[in-house]
Amino acid sequence: MAPPFSWLRPEPQGLYITPADAWIDPSRAVDLALVTHGHADHARGGHSTTVATPETLAIMALRYGVIEAGSRAVAYGETVALRGDVRATYVPAGHVLGSAQILLEHGGERVVITGDYKRRADPTCTPFAVTPCDVFVTEATFGLPVFRHPPIVDEMAKLLAARENDAGRCVLVGAYALGKAQRVIAELRAAGYHETIWLHGAMEKMCRLYEDHGVDLGDLKPVAGVPKAALENAIIVCPPSALNDRWSRRLPDPVTAMASGWMRVRQRARQRGVELPLIISDHADWDELTTTIAQVNPAETWITHGREEALLRWCELSQRKARALALVGYEDEDD
Amino acid sequence: MQRFAALLDALVLTPSRNAKLALLAAYLRETPDPDRGWALAALTDGLDFPAVKAGTIRALMAERVDPVLWTLSREYVGDTAETASLLWPEPLGEQPPPPSVAEVVATLTATNRASAPATVADVMDRLDVNGRYAFLKLATGAMRIGISARLAKVAFAQAFDVRVEDVEEYWHGQAPPYLPLFDWAANGAAPPRTDLLPLFRPFMLAHPLEAESLDLADYAAEWKWDGIRVQIVHVAGETRVYSRSGDDISATFPEVSAALTTPCVLDGELLVRGAHQGGEAGGAASFNALQQRLGRKTVSKAMLRDSPAFVRLYDLLIEGGDDLRKQAWEQRRARLEALVPRLDTERFDISQVIAAKDFDDLAEIRARARDEAIEGVMLKRRDSPYVAGRRTGLWYKWKRDPLLIDCVLMYAQRGSGKRSSFYSDFTFGCWNGDPDQGAELLPVGKAYFGFTDAELKELDRHVRQNTVAKFGPVRETDKSLVFEVAFDSVHTSKRHKSGVAMRFPRISRIRNDKPAHEADRLETLKALIAD
Secondary structure (H helix, E strand, C coil), X not given: CCCCCCCEEEEXXXXXXXXXXXXXXXXXXXXXXECCCCCCCCCCCXXXXXXXXXXXXXXXXXXXXXXXXXXXXXXXXXXXEEHHHEEXXXXXXXXXXXXXXEEEEECCEEEEECCCCCCCCCCCCCCCCCCCCCEEEEEECCCCCCCCCCCHHHHHHHHHHHHHHCCCCCEEEECCCCCHHHHHHHHHHHCCCCCCEEECHHHHHHHHHHHHCCCCCCCEEECCCCCHHHHCCCEEEECHHHXXXXXXXXXXXXXXXXXXXXXXXHHHHHHCCCCEEECCCCCCCHHHHHHHHHHHCCCEEEEEXXXXXXXXXXXXXXXXXXEECCCCXXXXXXX | CHHHHHHHHHHHHCCCHHHHHHHHXXXXXXXXXXHHHHHHHHXXXXXXXXXXXXXXXXXXXXXXXXXXXXXXXXXXXXXXXXXXXXXCCCCCCCCCCCCCHHHHHHHHHHCCCCCHHHHHHHHHHCCCHHHHHHHHHHHHCCCCCCCCHHHHHHXXXXXXXXXXXXHHHHHCCCCCCCHHHHHHHHHCCCCCCCCCCCCCCCCEECEECCCCCXXXXXXXXXXXXXXXXXXXXXXXXXEEEECCCCCECCCCCHHHHHHCCCXXXXXXXXXXXXXXXXCCCCCCCCHHHHHCCCCCCCCCHHHHHHCCEEEEEEEEEXXXXXXXXXXXXXXXXXXXXXXXXXXXXXXXXXXXXXXXXXXXXXXXXXXXXXXXXXXXXXXEEXXXXXXXXXXXXXXXXXXXXXXXXXXXXXXXXXXXXXXXXXXXXXXXXXXXXXXXXXXXXXXXXXXXXXXXXXXXXXXXXXXXXXXXXXXXXXXXXXXXXEEEXXXXXXXXXXXXXXXXXXXXXXXXXXXXXXXXXXXXXXXXXXXXXXX
């Protein structure tokens, strides 16, 4: 008999399910790809068949154009039968719209691959569901005990206070175009902010997509062509790369804000020239990672990417069997 | 402590000087005594608690966090205080409210090596994550957030709408939490007494000369020496040497501090003796020689022997009990000339007044001056009192014309603050031989000012359109653009590949008309070396 879980192999380009000849979040084009969510480092274009949630497929279609006819939409809770007697069930991961964990079952063994996930409430996506399994394959982007994301209401209060205090300026918030931007906008609305929120051109389509999927983002307008004076005291959302780019010169003396879990560390904020760090992440922080492992309580924990050393150490201290897969190519410098 | 922590975070993340000033001024205005005074001392590195060291924090953390997790975290964050503030376990149960800055200072002052860990832990439990960071920075005396004493004084003046010169004068001799200083500035009380202590008095400064000519009947001319401006104070048996920023540099130049025994306050240029002979009154070495002695806390015997310092005197502010600052320059000059023969001649001489018939004659004398220790000419109104800062119409500096060289733009880096979207820091080079014979460009300097806003836009566009490689925030260009670089002097340097270092390089104009291979060669620059 084959050793336990040998049907699932970490390869340089992703996790490979041998009996099904299928890949999870492969970094190059393959015949059959199971995709957890729409971020570019997980969802690459060009696969012959992509199996993902309808939201993730819509996001991929927006980014890569037409998705091949062979793609297969799987709703949360739905199970797909793959070749070689492998069953794949998509479970909410709470990371961004459409993000899923994938539960694989084969030969009586259950493996959950989290993709990216978080445990905090997020008005723009379905919350993470704890799924019992033998092997829990987790991310560890913020896998250091220094990362403890504060409550998002505190960060929204900081953002709104900056807007109040700096009359005549605008607040420019750098946020990932998929997920973070919409979450920041939705949380601003929840905090009672109902003014127009202005968008960098790269944000518009994704926000529309969220709205098409029932996420209410309030009044959004593109910043292009709007005179400087009309943007005083405004909140503007742009991709992190645009924060200090030529594009921002058209804005009235922006207070540079950035919504990212990395903002927890002052030096990271300084390096990016951020005046207003907003500690907001769509990834699990240290407490969420360790709590989730304890709740899922798997026989083994595999760590895909991020700061795996510290999480390995935590598993060792709490007498849990764990290994690092050291998958490359999943980067989240801006999240 | 929470308000102080918020100030600290805002200061760390605010790039602009004006915004820093506004933050600090608001804090000083709105925070009650004595917290604001202690905070001011902490920000300007004026507090020291010997019982608390970085090791104290490490030991505390070792009791609370797994050593492997600590090391991984510390390596990632890069700062012990910040790591500890993030990893500190939130205490169970209700805690007393956060302490005030004054309470923290009192607790830390009273603690000793043995009680320090318990004291620190107790305060940590009462603070949130930003409060813990600020507290640990304060306790270990390692703020390093770029608040100079000068910036703090300007903010203080701004906060209470008082003159910064007065703040400078009264500040010295005051100890934290500076209650008399706040009482004077905020409540209009009488200023603190300053005449019995070896205090710093703010320097009188000069404007650059812009007029075509001045009447020498009204203005006296003297040489502007290329050393560092100092003030030497002797009172009640104590001597201090102060730099232009008011820093006490007595220990760096012990031979000078030891040499003054007459109660007075002198203004002059500190120079070291060397080969570049000034002629009449004893030679001075170039600035490069002086630089070897700057910034040292202790001075070796060899240094004292090989590069002895002396002061070339410009002015006399106070003699004995007489404050001469309200008198005319001519009267002070007469008192100075009478005093100098009584001083130690090895350490003090007088900066001679230039005997010129008229302004044209002076211009000629200035043009002929070849001494490397001369930076230009000073013009002082004969009836000018000694007033702090730059006052229009009283003193002018007429620097020597800058040296010029044509260099090729090699690398550009993004600026910060308002300039963060511009490539505004430029590294430029000269040819190490004949460019038609395969010579290469070697970087010779870096400049980030001298250009107009319109020129900055042009340079930024050039960099973006002619990039050949990127290294993080730095772009390498195709080395096609020539600009004229103005600089005050150039010296040999072992630290640079080109072997030279320029003083005050700035971009004087863009030479679109000049092809890169016609830019200057390193040998041209080396011929201008003044060591």
